[in-house]
Amino acid sequence: MKHIQADVVIVGAGGAGLRASIAIAEANPDLEVALISKVYPMRSHTCAAEGGAAGVKRSDDSLEMHFNDTVSGGDWLCDQDVVEYFVEQAPRELVQLEHWGCPWSRDEDGSVAVRPFGGMKKERTWYAADKSGFHILHTLFQTSLQHPSIKRYDEFFALDLIQEDGKCRGVVALEMRSGRYFHFSGKAVILATGGAGKIFPFTTNGAIKTGDGMAMAYRAGVPLKDMEFVQYHPTGLPGTGILLTEGCRGEGGVLVNKDGYRFLQDYDMGPETPLGKPVFKSMELGPRDRLSQAFWHEQKKGNTVETAWGDCVLLDMRHLGAQRILERLPLVHELAKSYVGVDMITDPVPVRPVVHYMMGGIDTNINGETPMPGLFAIGETACGSLNGANRLGSNSLTELLVFGKRAAATAAQYAADTDGPANQADLDEQAEAIVSRIRELLQCNGDETISGIRREMMNSLEEGAGIYRDEEGTEAACKKIAELQVRSASIEVNDKSNVFNTDLQGLLELQNMLDVAECVAEASNARKESRGAHQRMDYVERDDENYLKHSQSFRQPGERPRIGWLDVTITRSQPGVRDYSGGKK
Amino acid sequence: MSRQPYVRPISKTTWYMRNGRYKIYMLREMTSFLVVFYTFLTIVALSTLAADSPAAWQNFISSQQGPGMVVFHALALLYFLFFQTFPWFKLAPKAMPVQIGEKKLPGSYIVIGHYVAWVFISAVIFWLAGAL
Amino acid sequence: MEIRQIELEVMRYDPEKDKQPWFQQYTVPCQEDWAILDALNYVKDNLDTTLAYRWSCHMMVCGSCGMMVNGEPSLTCKTFVRDLPGKVRVEPLENFPIERDLVVVLDDVMQKLHKVQPYIIRKDDPPPEGVEYTQSRGALAKFKQLTMCINCMCCYSACPQYGLDNNFIGPAALALAHRYNLDSRDQGKSQRLDILADHDGVWDCSFVGACSEVCPKHVDPAAAIQQMKIDGALEFWKQKLGFPGGES
Structure with missing residues (x-):
């Protein structure tokens, strides 16, 4: 077995892992970072994110509003100290990406443009057409290349964590090309391995999203938090499960059932908004959980459209016109054409809910620290409780950046303050x-x-x-x-x-x-x-009396997991009613 | 055991037979033989002129006016047209894109510009040749 | 949905068993809307678990699944069974060493991506933290197309120049360098020129144009390289004639 010594070992080279690596390389160029990934960084699933990244930008918007949208969007299961930090840091991180060359779409005046998104009260989603995640990932990857302290180990499959006296000390990985095993020793280990959508049959997630980091932490005794919260995105292409971004609705696309009726108004998200004039936080700009649930009811009522791939509803974007579709949504236009043979300029596209994101993950706090000293987690693989019971679209790309950076700083400090292992032989x-x-x-x-x-x-x-x-x-x-x-x-x-x-x-x-x-x-x-x-x-x-709590799943070898409960941090927003009537209620 | 990456051999002499794209490329590159021929022809013409013998010059001119040579020159012209002029003019908008504001100038404008320039320059050369 | 039986001919190579690659035949019942990648996944799940290939997103954006399909460098998630009558032959990307089955060794191109310094280089200070650069839509349009590269490496596989001499920096990496050269936020053009105009840079390209024809994202690296030749030549003469360096 080959032995590699590093100060910080990062597993996963998607958006979160790359952001963390760069943060360490910039702040502490003397610290050696070993960046392990089972795929080349550009293949990481961050690349598939389409719509954009949220951060307050406009003068009529405020951190307070972003905070409230996120907390109510998450049905008050968010840790509010985390949300406060997040909304405050979000714009700074998005500008940082801009400095690194991210090709954000622009307004007439040359400033970065923002678009509306589900559950958000203002336009605050920064986007690069409909390939935002792709551009963020490539910008981060290319930026990382200038830092010699980041040593990449591409196509290394991480197997399990190494620990000493309850502290994480490294990870063992398999080099795919040679079959050789590598023992990566690090004072701190950051898991940034992404979600686990592949546990479901119909998902937007790529083949690589198999929950590797979550499982490694879980096997090492670290609890997984809020795992019951699985996000269904309301607009996936039937058959393949390919994502049609929420940006489709942000730009004004509408959802109709087999009768051409905008059914969302029947599910507490009305009144109906004029075609092509979306109203924040109502109808098609409601949150993902509500929209997917509405589909389920429509299907039960027999209001869905039968297609070769099963029951669907229709996403109608024809009124947007060819120019807007081709400028702002070129990828999804191509995807719908290639995979279901529908040109969204001239025809409505069949869509159905599809598993998209795990709100749950490795139990972490605001610093990305897990209950195991020396082990950190960021991105979709972590549950820092920003997203609560339902993530708002475009919060996760920003989450990678904000907490990628913060966890990196904490981990670097931890590594600097920690001595080497007492017993290497063990x-x-x-x-x-x-x-x-x-x-x-x-x-x-x-x-x-x-x-x-x-x-x-x-x-x-x-x-x-x-x-x-x-x-x-x-x-x-x-x-x-x-x-x-x-x-x-x-x-x-x-x-x-x-x-x-x-x-x-x-x-x-x-x-x-x-x-x-x-x-x-x-x-x-x-x-x-x-x-x-x-x-x-x-x-x-909803039962706030008994369940305004995070669930924790603890592994019990040979038995079903034990479930524990953890209090939610509430700073200033008491649980209330989620209002998606566009302020009409 | 273990790694032994396999490198597929590529023939240094027949690699271009692999696909149609490469064959067309090689046909394009073969215009270089014609370029060599015309370079040689120019040198011959110049040395004939330098010899200061009107008879020799007349001989040279006649040698190029036989039916065989006329057909050859016509074919060479067509070959150049199809494997150099047309493809390169078609590619000109890619190599020299012109952007005005957000929009790129349509490629057809640049292509047409090239043809206009070509006709104009040819006309000037013919005019010069006739005038001299 | 209609099912069509497809004869799939897949190149196999396991260095621990095989001296050289060979072809294995599979008969795959394909749905009419399947891509070649779906057919490979069918083989992997139902016929032969030992087949090795890379894939992830199945939506034309991660760049993992570039392979030769009927002799053409292709993204297999974007190459549809319906467009390929008859037998389908799948091979690893040409011009790369084969690691195993359909998996190629990418070390060389990864180094080349690194070599061209694909990041914002500044001579002046950037705007302060939290303040963005202003970039007009026109300035963005200048390089936007070049940012679309997914590094699938189909272009290297199509490039005969790279096949004959892999010192050539090659299409995707050169296009990436040009992307940064054209970005109004970047000031590294002259720094990159030393690499790009060097022996193995743009002048090794003889404009076969195959890279652009096979590019699944219409990045058009061939055009980028020709533009860089013009840039390089202009820069050379500017320096010769003593003009101040033409910095973008």
Whole structure:
């Protein structure tokens, strides 16, 4: 096993990991950063984000408004100190990206343009046409290249964490091209591995989003927080699940059912707004959880359109005109044309809700610190409780930046203040044990398959922990996942090669996904109320008395996870009513 | 065991047979043979002039006016047109884009500009040739 | 949805077993709306778990799944079964060493992306923290197209110049350098010129134009390189004739 020594080890080179690396390289160029990623940085899923990044920009907007939108959007499950810090830092970080060359779209006067987004009271979403995440990722990657203290390890698959006396001390990873194992020792480890949308059958997420970081932390004893909150984006292309950005609605696109009726007005988001004149925080600019739930009801009522890919509603953008669509939404225009054969300039596009984002993740605080000293987490893989029970569109790209930077500063300080390990031999032994576990996997026999177990996992989660849930469904999902955990030991890895063994990688990712899935199912089962993206048919009301709390899933080897509860930090906004009538109520 | 990246061999002499795009490129590059020929022809013409012998010059002119040479020159002109003039003029807007404000000047303007300049310069040369 | 049986011919190479690559045939029942990537995923999930290839987003933006499809460098998520009658042949991107099956070694191009200094270089101070540069829409339009590159490396695979001599910096990296040269916020053009106008830079390009033809994002690196040649030549004469350096 090869041993690599670094001050800070960062796992994941998407938006969050890159932002953190740059922050450390700028502030402490003497600290060695090892940046490990299972893919080349440009492949990270940040690139698929389309709509934009939120930060107060206009003079008629305010930090207070951004704060209130985020907290009510998150159904008061956000930690408000985190939200306060976030809204304050957001504009600064977005300008920082501008200084690094991000090609933000511009207004006539040459300043950065902002667009409306769901659940936001003002235009405050900075965008680069409809490839905002792509441009942010490439800007960060290219900017990172000028810092020699950032040593990249591309296409290294992180396996598990190394710890000493409850402190995180490093990570073991597999170099995909050679099959060699690497022991990365670091005084601090930052996980920035993204979400886990691939635990569901129908998702906007790329193949790589298998919850690796969440699972590593969970196996190391760190709780996963608020895992029951899974965001369905209301406008995914049927079949592939490709995202059609919220920017479509921000620019004025509307959702209609099979009768051409703008059904959102029936679900507390009316009154109907004039075509092409969207009103903030109402109708199509409502929050994602509400819109996806409205689809579910329309489907039950038989109001959806039947397509070759199942039931859909229609996203109508024809009134925007060709010029606006091609200028502001060129990617989604091309995607709809290629994948469902619809030109949105002339025809409405069939869409349906699709799993998009995990509000939950590794339990972290405002500094990105997890309960395990030396272990930090940022981005979608973390749950710093900015997003609460439902994330507002365009808050997550900014979250990567704001907390990527803050966690980096905390981690760098921690690394500077921390001595080396007391017993290196013990750490090496742990690393060997991790490698042995992987080698044993390669020897397993049995008739289960990766794709078979994966399919069953996805379907059981969709059934039991989808847009609407109940006791029976979540309980069934918990049992099913537990069963699959056992059965996954009988998967045979057919590929025995050391070189780029994606069969082995697929199994490791499946194990990670099963760990994450059991937390999603268990936390959904435990939260007996409806809040934000977690809707229970057997507990339809929000219950602030008992559940104004974060759930924590703790791993219990061989058993179902234990659920604990953590208080929500409330500074100035007491739980209230989420009003998406555009102020008409 | 382990890594042994495989490098697919590329023939230094026949690589361009791999696809149509490369073949067209090679046909374009083959105009260089014609360029060599015309360079040589120019040198011959110049040395004939330098010899200060009207008969030799007349001989040279006649040699270029036989039916064989006329056909050759016509074919060479067509070859140049199809493999140099047309493709390069078509590509001109890419190499020399003109942007006014937010919009790029339509490529067709730049292409047409090239053809107009070509006709004009040819006319000047013919005029000069006739006048001299 | 209609299903069509496709004969898929996939190049395989496992350095621990094979002396050289070979082709394996798979018969894949394809839905009419499938891309070649979906067919590969079908093979991976149902027929042969040992097949190695890269992919992630399945929406033309991560750049992972560039491969040769019927001899053409293509993004397999953007190449549809419906457009390919008959047998389909999938190979790893040409001009790169094959690591394993459809996975190629990208070290060289990653170094080249690094080499061209693709980041904002300033001689003057940038605006203070929190204050943005003003950039007109026209100034943005100048380089916007060049920011669309997803680094799928199809262009390197199409470039015969790079195939014959991989010292050539090549299409995507040169286009990236030009993107920063054209950005009104950047002042690094003359610094990059030393690399770009060097022996392995723009002058190695003989304008075959294949890079632009295969580019799935219409970045048009060939055009960028020709523009850089003009820039380079102008810069050379400016310096010769003693004009002040033409900084953008």
